[in-house]
Amino acid sequence: MHEKPQFAIIADELTKGFADVRAVDHLSFDVHPGEIFGLVGPDGAGKTTTLRMLAGIMPPDEGTARVADFDVVHDPEKAKRHLSYMPQRFGLYEDLTVDENIRFYADLFGVNRTEREERSTPLLQAAGMREFRRRLAGKLSGGMKQKLGLVCALIHRPKIILLDEPTTGVDPVSRRDFWRILYELVSEGVAILISTAYLDEAERCHRVALLHQGRLLFCDTPHNLKAKLGKSVLSITSSEPRRLRAELENGVGISSLVLTGDGLHVVVDDGASRIPELEARLKNASIPFHTIQQVTPTIEDLFVDAVGSGAPSHA
Amino acid sequence: MRSAVERHPMPEHDNSVVIENLVKRFGDFVAVDRINLEVRKGEVFGFLGPNGAGKSTTIRMLCGLLRPTSGRARVAGYDVGREPESVRQNIGYMSQRFSLYNDLKVIENIRLFAGLYSVPASLLKERIEWALEMANLKGQEHLITATLPGGWKQRLALGCAVLHQPPVIFLDEPTSGVDPISRRQFWDLIHHMAEEGVTVFVTTHYMEEAEYCNRLALISRGAVAALGTPSELKKSMKGDLLLVECEPLGEAVEILQSAPDVIDAAVFGRALHLVVRDATAAIPQVKRYLSDHSITIGLIDKIHPSLEDVFVSLTSEPDSGKEWKA
Numbered sequence: 001m002h003e004k005p006q007f008a009i010i011a012d013e014l015t016k017g018f019a020d021v022r023a024v025d026h027l028s029f030d031v032h033p034g035e036i037f038g039l040v041g042p043d044g045a046g047k048t049t050t051l052r053m054l055a056g057i058m059p060p061d062e063g064t065a066r067v068a069d070f071d072v073v074h075d076p077e078k079a080k081r082h083l084s085y086m087p088q089r090f091g092l093y094e095d096l097t098v099d100e101n102i103r104f105y106a107d108l109f110g111v112n113r114t115e116r117e118e119r120s121t122p123l124l125q126a127a128g129m130r131e132f133r134r135r136l137a138g139k140l141s142g143g144m145k146q147k148l149g150l151v152c153a154l155i156h157r158p159k160i161i162l163l164d165e166p167t168t169g170v171d172p173v174s175r176r177d178f179w180r181i182l183y184e185l186v187s188e189g190v191a192i193l194i195s196t197a198y199l200d201e202a203e204r205c206h207r208v209a210l211l212h213q214g215r216l217l218f219c220d221t222p223h224n225l226k227a228k229l230g231k232s233v234l235s236i237t238s239s240e241p242r243r244l245r246a247e248l249e250n251g252v253g254i255s256s257l258v259l260t261g262d263g264l265h266v267v268v269d270d271g272a273s274r275i276p277e278l279e280a281r282l283k284n285a286s287i288p289f290h291t292i293q294q295v296t297p298t299i300e301d302l303f304v305d306a307v308g309s310g311a312p313s314h315a
Numbered sequence: 316m317r318s319a320v321e322r323h324p325m326p327e328h329d330n331s332v333v334i335e336n337l338v339k340r341f342g343d344f345v346a347v348d349r350i351n352l353e354v355r356k357g358e359v360f361g362f363l364g365p366n367g368a369g370k371s372t373t374i375r376m377l378c379g380l381l382r383p384t385s386g387r388a389r390v391a392g393y394d395v396g397r398e399p400e401s402v403r404q405n406i407g408y409m410s411q412r413f414s415l416y417n418d419l420k421v422i423e424n425i426r427l428f429a430g431l432y433s434v435p436a437s438l439l440k441e442r443i444e445w446a447l448e449m450a451n452l453k454g455q456e457h458l459i460t461a462t463l464p465g466g467w468k469q470r471l472a473l474g475c476a477v478l479h480q481p482p483v484i485f486l487d488e489p490t491s492g493v494d495p496i497s498r499r500q501f502w503d504l505i506h507h508m509a510e511e512g513v514t515v516f517v518t519t520h521y522m523e524e525a526e527y528c529n530r531l532a533l534i535s536r537g538a539v540a541a542l543g544t545p546s547e548l549k550k551s552m553k554g555d556l557l558l559v560e561c562e563p564l565g566e567a568v569e570i571l572q573s574a575p576d577v578i579d580a581a582v583f584g585r586a587l588h589l590v591v592r593d594a595t596a597a598i599p600q601v602k603r604y605l606s607d608h609s610i611t612i613g614l615i616d617k618i619h620p621s622l623e624d625v626f627v628s629l630t631s632e633p634d635s636g637k638e639w640k641a
Contacts, residue, residue: 223584
């Protein structure tokens with residue numbers, strides 16, 4: 001069915017250790033052309049190490065990876081021709097303007113002037129940065145810097161893009177611009193591998209690999225991941241969340257309780273049957289609450305459920 | 316420097332942070348434009364806004380680091396313009412990213428901050444013990460900070476920021492990048508401090524953190540665009556939010572952006588998020604509009620807006636970036 005290669009990226013049992021830590025532990029996944037694939041997990045989950053191995057700048061201890069059908073260990077130069085890697089700190093020249101940075105990267109990648117203009121003008125427009133072309137990169141806000149990094153990384157129209165936490169410290173409005181550009185790229189068949197520590201951002205990806213301490217917890221679409229939880233999540237709003245929590249602690253059928261700013265987030269075995277039960281219990285104990293509502297589980301709920309909500313999950 | 320722990324009695328009813336008509340101008344540029352806010356003692360208050368909205372400028376004024384152009388603000392009972400030094404002695408500041416010295420030992424970081432905040436010698440031992448206890452780092456005093464897991468580091472940073480027992484603390488994206496379990500534990504700690512009367516002022520871009528705040532203020536272009544509890548803000552969003560599964564997505568977005576009933580359309584994973592005036596009226600119209608343009612439609616459903624949806628709808632420039640097509 002496919003004319004083009006079926007996989008843009010294949011990671012097969014990738015493993016990398018540093019001193020006594022196994023940063024990436026037998027990690028396998030694949031990314032299709034036209035897909036945004038998220039490597040999702042907290043700091044220390046192995047996201048950056050994985051991206052570095054795929055970018056051909058760090059050899060794995062074990063396992064293999066293919067990018068654009070080239071082995072990144074044996075043929076890194078060929079693989080690199082098809083990919084663009086945007087590390088967490090992308091090398092922008094702060095004392096050059098936005099336009100000058102773009103020109104620099106265009107020259108580096110052998111992109112001529114016409115192509116450069118055709119490419120950068122709409123990208124800058126999409127990034128909401130058209131009026132900032134003559135501003136020094138060092139004077140841009142954090143969000144703008146990240147968007148400029150993306151424009152530079154895309155200037156040579158790579159087929160495969162590796163982005164390492166590109167939206168860290170970026171506000172939601174800029175983040176949305178950023179994602180709008182990513183969606184446009186995948187509609188042209190580009191494959192995007194993006195890492196993020198923000199589990200809510202994972203919901204924007206087509207598929208997600210949830211990582212924890214170098215290991216793959218789950219790999220699926222956000223929709224299927226949330227269905228995997230197999231439990232219901234209830235949101236109870238109340239002016240006295242702490243009293244609420246004390247009352248419900250160790251309750252039957254409750255697997256986790258999280259205090260939020262204006263209530264409690266409760267994971268239960270079965271929402272439909274527990275809601276009336278909880279309502280009765282709170283009324284009995286005269287604890288004020290506004291609403292008990294079943295809400296869609298988040299990827300964070302799944303993560304916490306999988307990793308266990310006991311002691312901190314660190315060695 | 317005076318002792319940081321020397322406290323002035325403050326009437327119980329006093330709000331911990333009171334901001335009245337606060338203005339900051341840089342030349343012609345109005346960074347903060349008449350902000351009014353009151354944060355109660357023991358409240359966990361979230362301060363959200365896009366980059367450049369005036370958030371950092373406001374925080375710098377509240378921390379006594381920048382003089383307001385006009386208006387006033389009182390923090391822990393002190394005027395930030397006239398008594399900046401007293402303000403600085405009565406606040407704690409913590410940012411996940413920049414607070415600690417990574418190449419120092421745990422205990423060295425604590426001692427350093429105790430010195431910086433002038434914790435008196437008579438209280439030093441007790442406060443160090445307290446911080447170690449709170450951060451769950453007893454017996455780990457001699458570890459190099461860099462080697463600590465993220466969740467521990469961030470509790471240590473909090474411990475250091477409150478060694479001098481400030482009545483008001485400022486947290487800047489305190490749990491960014493931390494695993495969800497440690498994050499939940501951290502916020503438990505924060506709520507516990509708040510219950511004991513500490514006022515917590517949080518700035519963040521992350522809605523996961525905003526959900527932990529009792530109340531939120533959304534800052535846009537130097538002014539307060541919305542104020543309320545997380546659930547009030549979600550209810551306040553103008554219009555309804557629809558999830559629309561359809562193919563091809565790119566084309567659908569373009570078509571729907573010019574549809575009469577649609578306020579905003581954006582791709583979200585394999586589906587679209589549409590902001591419409593009224594879901595019941597809009598659903599049949601959207602269906603008709605899409606099928607007229609030969610777009611295959613899957614599920615259409617009204618969904619609850621997230622804080623991020625509210626944030627974007629209140630702060631984004633209309634039309635920015637809409638026209639782009641590669």
